[in-house]
Amino acid sequence: MAGKPHVTILIANLPAERDRRVIRECLTLEEKGFDVTVIAPRGDKDLRVLPGSRDTRLKPYPVRIYGGGVLTYAVEFGWSLFCIAIRLIGEILAGRAHAVQVCNPPDVYWPLALLLRALGRPWVFDHHDLSPEVYASRVGASETPNKWAMRTLVAMEWLTLRTATEVVATNESFKDNAVRRGVDPAKVIVVRNGPAAREIAPFQYVEGDPHKIVYLGVFGPQDNVEGVVLAAEELARRRGRTGWKVILAGDGESMPSVRRLAAERKVEDVVEFTGWLDGPAVDELLRSATIAVQPDLPTRMNDLSTMAKTVEYVGRGLPVVAADLTETRATLGDAGAYVPTGAPEEFAEALDTLLDDPDRRRQMSKLGRERFLGQLSWEHQAGPYAAVFQRLLAKRLPPAPIPRQRSGSSMPAPERHR
Secondary structure: OOOOOOOEOOOOOOOOOOOOHHHHHHHHHHOOOOEEEEEEEEEOOOOOOOOOOOOOOEEOOOOOOOOEEEEHHHHHHHHHHHHHHHHHHHHHOOOOOOOOEEOOOOOOOHHHHHHHOOOOEEEEEEEOOOOOHHHHHHHOOOOOHHHHHHHHHHHHHHHHHHHOOOEEOOOOHHHHHHOOOOHHHHEEEEOOOOOOHHHHHOOOEEEEEEEEEEEEOOOEEEEEEEHHHHHHHHHHHHHHOOEEEEEEEEEEEOOOHHHHHHHHHHOOOOOOEEEOOOHHHHHHHHHHHOEEEEOOOOHHHHHHHHOHHHHHHHHHOOEEEEEHHHHHHHHHHHHEEEEOOHHHHHHHHHHHHHOOOHHHHHHHHHHHHHHHHHHHHHHHHHHHHHHHHHHHHHHHHHOOOOEEEOOOOOOOOOOOOO
């Protein structure tokens, strides 16, 4: 439809069809009367429109190299900046991109923010990850992060936050971080990760079925999926190798090393890899699971981050075993069973205890579903998210209809419900 306000969303670390947060954002914007284009790395070569959307356009770009060290990361991010810039300029010349949303990582797109703001167009930063903390977590506890790399990342984060018209933070810790970087608190809004209630149904585990212990998400160095494999090894010592299985659903750069570890530890009979799953397959898996595991270790990044998988778990009423982290506890509350350090032995003990306590699992499930439906689901996030663009593009939105007046009365006519 001609004349609609248009939002362009930029992603650098995932194809659009794999970023479930961005998919929900696109659908929300469409519902509110916006046109949307997503510029992202190429995934499915046949896709031209975002799956499930009305007509959200995809403008993919090829990824030639994936970062594994400082130099290759610089090349990868430089390439993505170049590709995104070319496509974004094309959107502007085509009369679109009335507002732009950029999703990190990385935090290298602030020069484009300066360009767009010079053109009088809003630039919204959707803050997915704390990039300095991600780098520190990938280096590992045994090494000291390069101080110049850390300073550069902090500077990039500062520039990204300060050049944005508004910031969308995924939790209160991210909002506090933005405010510490000098962003006006009034320009930071919290929009949490998580599915819509209509997308899912509560899990349906029946006592007597084999237990499924599920990890869902990315396999990266900071995600500690290896810890789940080691916990499975310990759990096999405790309860034998029948009546339960660990399901690892997802993919990422650590997948080869996680598979090797499972083979080395001889746990391939109790650890199953599914690869990356689409939405319906994720829902089917989680609805049939017994317990979910969040293996993220207590680093600063993990302590301040809300994991998308955590809300996927709690939305279905799955009991969750996790390290005791600030934002994880803020999400789960009493729907989580917490371990102090995230050691494999701690996870194995907590899992073993929960598997033998169906009454506690039912109570955790009930509390989790209540928490999700009452405050965490996307229905609670969609309104504040859409309001950002409704405010920034108010002049481009059609005026709200004026209620018809009854003849001789100043009262508005009653609404007609369809």
